[in-house]
Amino acid sequence: MSADKSVADVDAMKPVFTTDGLHPRDSFQRWHDVLDAQEANLDLQRVDDEPFMARVESSTVGALNILRMSQSALRTEFRKFGAWRHGREGMVTxxxxxxxxxxxLQDGREAVLSPxxxxxxDKRPGVLTTSAGSQAISMDIPREYLERVLGPTQLYTALPARAELASTSLARAFFRELIRVGPGLSPASADRMASIGVDLIVASIAEQMAKEVPRPLHGTVVVQRAKAFVEANLADPTLDPPKLAAAVGVSLRRLQELFQERGQHISDWIWQRRLEAAxxxxxxxxxxxxxxxxxxYGCGxxxxxxxxxxxxxxxxxxxTEYRHAALVSAQ
Structure with a gap:
């Protein structure tokens, strides 16, 4: 399946907004008004003279609200990432x-994005310019989770995980199926599948960072890749420092040095993440x-x-006591 059809060919998403049926002279202003009503604090500029169109569809799977947006050629400047989704200040897109x-364009880094x-x-000033016929799906995910594994978002905003990466391809296919089957999932299953999807996004960004990040940040990226690998393999009881070092392509001694520079020990980190997951x-x-x-056993x-x-x-x-107390307090 080609990249531009990986999610676009499913029909489980529900319409939220469309300019279909509007007179061409009114459609751009209507889109502008919709965004203003969401307090999005955007500056929109047309970049061609073609009739303007915009369409937004959505699907909710667990904690993820997934949007599919189609629009004409447009330059969108985020003066301040606003409340397109109210109450999502602790999230990144x-x-x-x-x-x-x-x-x-964000945080001084610019990238051309392909299908x-x-x-x-992140919710900081930035610019996104789209061509005619542009379409994307987006979702808000917790900034705290990304930064715990990958470091500050300034390291990877506008740093695309390319379509040809195996991890990106896997993440894209996963979300294609997640959108398709999402309506049939139980709430608990939807939450778990949404969490897996976020992990796949993290893994994709980590892989791209390892390829393109400047050399002075190499040590940081190795640690971030190692932590991403731990997150993806918590259930593996054989996961230990030597296996982790081999997975990220450095010697055990070097990986130990990198963790110690950050006041951490590899084995302590692995056990802590297993305990937190449990x-x-x-x-x-x-x-x-x-x-x-x-x-x-499922946590390693x-x-x-x-x-x-x-x-x-x-x-x-x-x-047992922890479970009982947590479930009682949730009632």
Whole structure:
């Protein structure tokens, strides 16, 4: 399947806005008014004389509100990333380019975007210029999660994960299917699938950073890639510092040095992320049917006893008690 059809050919999205049926002389102003009503604080400029069109469709899967936007050639300046989605100040926008071409500018970095590319824009001033027939899907994802794994967003805004990357191709295919099957998922399954999708986006950006980031930042990128690999492989009980070093292509000694420069130890980081993932699942009603041992194994622990011992040392309470308290407070 070609990149420009990877998500655009599904029909599970619901219309939100369209200029279809409007007189050509009114369509651009109507689009401008819609964005103004959302307090988006944008400066829109036409870049050709063709009849203007815009269309927005949406699909919600778990915590992800996915938008598919089609529009004519347009220069959009974000003076301040506003409330296109109210209450999303702690989020950044991730988008897959589906058709047409675009250029993005943010944090002093400019990129030309082609069909299939994945890119990130944060809620800071920036410019996005689209060609005629441009289409993309976008979603807001938590800034805190991206920065925990990849570092400050200034490192990768307007740094597209190219369509030909294996990780980007996988992420694109995943979202194609997620949009298609999303309406049939249970709430718990939708939340889990949305979380997997965010992890795939992170992995794609991490891979592109490793290819293009300036050499002085190489150590930072290696650590970020290592952390992204840990996130994607928490369930692997054999994941340890040597295996992690091999996965990111550096010696174990070098990886240990890079983590220590940041006041961290590799094994401590792996166990901490496993414990945090387990705590999140213990508090998730969607996992309440899983025995503690099964849940622990799914987070990379070899035995329930080992898990219980480490969990209590970290959180001050046994896993069973933690689950009970979390589920009671959520009622």
């Amino acid at each position: 991730a988008a897959f380019k589906l058709s047409g071409t675009s250029s993005s 299939g590319d994945l890119y990130i824009l 705590a999140k699942r213990l508090a998730d009603p969607g996992y309440v049917h899983l025995p503690i041992g099964t849940l622990a 622990f070899a035995s329930q006893a080992h898990f219980s011992r480490r969990f209590k040392a970290c959180f001050g309470t046994a896993p």
